[in-house]
Amino acid sequence: MNFDDLLYAVKDVADVATKKTEEVVGISKLKLEVCRVEREIQDLYRKIGQSTYQSRKDSCKNEEYIASLCDRVEDQLEYLDELRKEIADKKDKVICGNCNQQNEKENVYCKRCGSKLK
Numbered sequence: 451m452n453f454d455d456l457l458y459a460v461k462d463v464a465d466v467a468t469k470k471t472e473e474v475v476g477i478s479k480l481k482l483e484v485c486r487v488e489r490e491i492q493d494l495y496r497k498i499g500q501s502t503y504q505s506r507k508d509s510c511k512n513e514e515y516i517a518s519l520c521d522r523v524e525d526q527l528e529y530l531d532e533l534r535k536e537i538a539d540k541k542d543k544v545i546c547g548n549c550n551q552q553n554e555k556e557n558v559y560c561k562r563c564g565s566k567l568k
């Protein structure tokens with residue numbers, strides 16, 4: 451190996467290391483976002499419960515408000531699915547559509563629940 455080859459080899463290793471770091475940072479950011487969205491969903495559930503209680507107690511009509519909260523939950527749950535898929539993708543895994551377990555890409559069936567993976 452001459453000096454130029456050595457330089458290239460070192461550069462390759464550095465590039466791979468940088469890429470790995472970027473992936474880890476990317477995954478961490480996604481995981482943080484998952485936590486944020488999960489908290490928001492919990493908060494929405496709490497508001498839905500509170501509003502339903504108020505609605506019963508005071509016979510006030512806040513059906514529209516409750517419906518809008520439910521829509522928001524739906525959106526956030528979908529978003530959560532996308533985030534989880536993105537994380538799995540970055541780790542070269544696939545997520546089971548039935549139980550959300552991460553599986554190796556080459557697996558045909560989920561290692562937790564046995565469902566067929568797409």
Ligand SMILES: [Zn+2]
Nearest residue numbers: 546549560563
């Ligand atoms: Zn499964």
